[in-house]
Amino acid sequence: MTIAEYLIRAIHTTGTRHVFGIQGDYVLNFYSKLSQSGLAVINTCDEQGAGFAADAYARLTGFGVVCVTYGVGGLKLVNTTAQAFAELAPVLVISGGPGLSERQGDPLLHHKVRSFATQLNVFREVTAAQAVLDNPKTAAAEIDRVIKAMHETKRPGYLELPRDLVDADAAEPGVLPQERLATTKAAIAEPLSKVLEMLAGAKSPMIMAGVEVHRFGVQQQLLDLLDRSQFPFVTGVLGKSVVSENHPQFVGVYAGAMSPDDIRHTVEGADCVVVIGPLITDLSTGVFTHQIDPAHAIVLMPDTLMVAGVSYPGIDMQEFLAALIAALPTHAQARQAIKRHALPPFVPERGKAITMDRLMTCVNTFLSDDTTVIAEPGDALFAGLDLRVHAMNEFLSCAYYASLGYAVPAAIGVQLAAPHRRPLVLEGDGSFQMTGMELSTAARYGLSPIVVLLNNGGYGTFRPMLDGAMNDIHPWQYAEVVRVIGAGKGFVVATEDELARAFEAAMGNTASPTLIEVRLDKYDGSARLKELTAKLKRRVR
Numbered sequence: 001m002t003i004a005e006y007l008i009r010a011i012h013t014t015g016t017r018h019v020f021g022i023q024g025d026y027v028l029n030f031y032s033k034l035s036q037s038g039l040a041v042i043n044t045c046d047e048q049g050a051g052f053a054a055d056a057y058a059r060l061t062g063f064g065v066v067c068v069t070y071g072v073g074g075l076k077l078v079n080t081t082a083q084a085f086a087e088l089a090p091v092l093v094i095s096g097g098p099g100l101s102e103r104q105g106d107p108l109l110h111h112k113v114r115s116f117a118t119q120l121n122v123f124r125e126v127t128a129a130q131a132v133l134d135n136p137k138t139a140a141a142e143i144d145r146v147i148k149a150m151h152e153t154k155r156p157g158y159l160e161l162p163r164d165l166v167d168a169d170a171a172e173p174g175v176l177p178q179e180r181l182a183t184t185k186a187a188i189a190e191p192l193s194k195v196l197e198m199l200a201g202a203k204s205p206m207i208m209a210g211v212e213v214h215r216f217g218v219q220q221q222l223l224d225l226l227d228r229s230q231f232p233f234v235t236g237v238l239g240k241s242v243v244s245e246n247h248p249q250f251v252g253v254y255a256g257a258m259s260p261d262d263i264r265h266t267v268e269g270a271d272c273v274v275v276i277g278p279l280i281t282d283l284s285t286g287v288f289t290h291q292i293d294p295a296h297a298i299v300l301m302p303d304t305l306m307v308a309g310v311s312y313p314g315i316d317m318q319e320f321l322a323a324l325i326a327a328l329p330t331h332a333q334a335r336q337a338i339k340r341h342a343l344p345p346f347v348p349e350r351g352k353a354i355t356m357d358r359l360m361t362c363v364n365t366f367l368s369d370d371t372t373v374i375a376e377p378g379d380a381l382f383a384g385l386d387l388r389v390h391a392m393n394e395f396l397s398c399a400y401y402a403s404l405g406y407a408v409p410a411a412i413g414v415q416l417a418a419p420h421r422r423p424l425v426l427e428g429d430g431s432f433q434m435t436g437m438e439l440s441t442a443a444r445y446g447l448s449p450i451v452v453l454l455n456n457g458g459y460g461t462f463r464p465m466l467d468g469a470m471n472d473i474h475p476w477q478y479a480e481v482v483r484v485i486g487a488g489k490g491f492v493v494a495t496e497d498e499l500a501r502a503f504e505a506a507m508g509n510t511a512s513p514t515l516i517e518v519r520l521d522k523y524d525g526s527a528r529l530k531e532l533t534a535k536l537k538r539r540v541r
C-alpha cells in the first residue's frame with residue numbers, strides 16, 4: 001500500500017465521506033488519487049471556505065478533512081484551524097509539500113516562506129498533533145498517531161505529504177499505545193457522595209450544559225440526568241442546542257448579564273448548579289458577568305471535576321456522569337416550576353420596518369425540525385440566542401474564537417454532512433463580504449442554504465463601542481449575487497410582510513441557495529448585543 005492509499009484508507013475509517021479544498025501542483029497527484037477514492041472532493045472558492053466547511057462538518061460528524069497545496073493554501077487555513085482548535089472541532093489538514101528531492105540545497109521554490117519547515121511550525125500552534133510524512137517507514141504510524149490524537153482531544157491535526165512520496169510504499173504501522181487509563185471507582189466515590197449530598201440539600205438545583213457535552217459525546221447522558229433529576233436546565237452560548245430546545249426542562253441560553261432577566265433569575269437564583277462541559281469565555285458570559293457561586297457549583301470538565309470549589313483532577317466526565325445518574329434518586333415530578341423563556345408568535349404588520357428583535361421572532365416561527373441555524377458573530381449570533389431550535393446540534397456558531405466568514409461555508413459542511421437538513425445562515429453584511437462567494441460552492445453541489453443577510457450598513461457591533469467611518473462598508477446589491485452565481489433566489493426586504501413572504505418562498509426553494517437581504521437601521525441592535533457592547537466599550541478605550 002502506498003502512503004496516499006494508506007492516508008485515504010485512514011480517512012475512510014473515520015467515517016468521513018467528503019474532503020474540502022483547493023488543489024495546487026504540490027498536491028495535484030494526491031488530489032487525483034483522492035478523487036478516485038470514493039471520497040467526494042468539494043472544491044470551494046477559497047481555502048478559508050474549505051476550512052470552515054470542514055469545521056462545521058466535523059462539528060456534526062466528529063471528523064472533517066481539508067486538503068490544500070503548500071504555503072499559499074495551507075497558510076490560508078491557519079485561521080480556520082485556529083478556530084477549530086479553540087472550539088474543539090477535529091479537522092484534519094492535509095497539505096501537499098515540495099518533494100524531498102526538490103528540497104536538496106534549500107532552493108527558492110514557489111510558495112516557500114522562510115524555510116521548508118515554516119508551515120509545519122505555524123501549524124504546531126493550532127493543531128493537537130502534526131507530522132510531515134517524509135519517511136515511508138514511519139508514515140503510516142504517523143498518520144495513525146495524528147488521527148488518534150484528534151479523536152482524543154477533539155482538536156485539529158496536520159499532515160504534510162511531500163509530493164514525491166505520494167506513491168512510496170508505506171510500511172505497516174506498529175501498534176499504538178493503549179487508550180489513557182480510566183479513573184478508578186475509588187477516585188469517584190468521595191466526590192460522588194459530596195455531589196449527592198449537595199443535590200439532596202438543594203431547593204432550586206439546575207443544570208447548565210456546555211459545548212463539551214456535544215464534543216465528548218455525553219448528550220444521551222445529559223438527557224438521562226435531566227430525566228432522572230427533573231432539574232431545569234440552560235445551555236451556554238457555545239453549548240446552544242447540545243440537546244433539543246423543545247425539551248420540557250429547557251429554560252434558555254444563559255450568558256451572564258447578556259441574558260434576558262427571566263433566564264438570569266433562574267440561574268442566578270439557583271442554590272446549586274451542575275455545570276457540564278463549559279467554556280467560560282468573555283463573549284459567552286457578557287464579559288464574565290456570569291454569577292454562579294463556585295461554592296454552590298458542581299463543575300464537570302472532560303477530565304476534572306470541581307465540587308464546591310474543590311478540584312478532583314483525573315475524573316472522567318463520562319464515567320462520573322454514569323455513576324451520578326445511577327446513584328441519583330429518581331424524581332418523577334419536577335420539584336420546581338420550569339420558567340421557559342419564549343419568543344412571542346410572529347404576526348407580520350404590513351409596511352412596518354423590520355427590527356432585529358422582530359426579525360428573530362419571525363425566523364423562530366419558520367424553524368422546522370430539520371432547520372440548522374448557523375449564526376455568525378455579530379448581532380446575528382447574539383440576537384439568535386433566543387431562537388428555539390428543534391433538535392440536537394441545530395445551532396452552530398463560532399462564539400468563542402469568533403472569526404467572521406464562518407457561516408456560509410459552514411452551511412456547506414452542514415448540508416453535506418446531513419443532507420436532510422436545511423441550513424439557515426444568519427449573518428451580517430460585513431461578514432457576508434468576506435466569504436459570501438462560497439454560495440457559489442453551495443450552488444455547484446446542489447445545496448440549498450437560506451442566507452438571511454442582516455444589512456445594517458456595516459459593522460454594527462462596533463457602532464455602540466466606537467462609531468466612525470471605519471464601521472461603514474461598501475453597499476452591495478446583495479440579492480443580485482445569485483445572478484452572478486447563476487443559481488438561486490434573491491430577495492430584498494425592508495418590512496415585516498415582505499420578510500414573511502420572502503421566508504415562505506425560501507422554504508419552498510429546496511433546489512438552490514436563497515439569499516434574503518434584510519434592510520435594517522444602522523443603529524438597530526438586539527437587547528443581548530446592547531448589553532455586551534456596553535461592557536466591551538469599557539475595554540476598548
Ligand SMILES: Cc1ncc(C[n+]2csc(CCOP(=O)(O)OP(=O)(O)O)c2C)c(N)n1
Pocket residue numbers: 377378379380402403404405427428429430431432454456458459460461462
Ligand atoms: C475575521 C474577523 N475579522 C474581524 C472581526 C472583528 N469583528 C467582529 S464583529 C465585526 C463586524 C461584523 O459586521 P457584520 O457582519 O455586518 O455584523 P454586525 O456587527 O453588523 O451585526 C467585526 C469586523 C472578526 N470577529 N473576525
Ligand SMILES: [Mg+2]
Pocket residue numbers: 428429430454455456457458459460461
Ligand atoms: Mg452589519
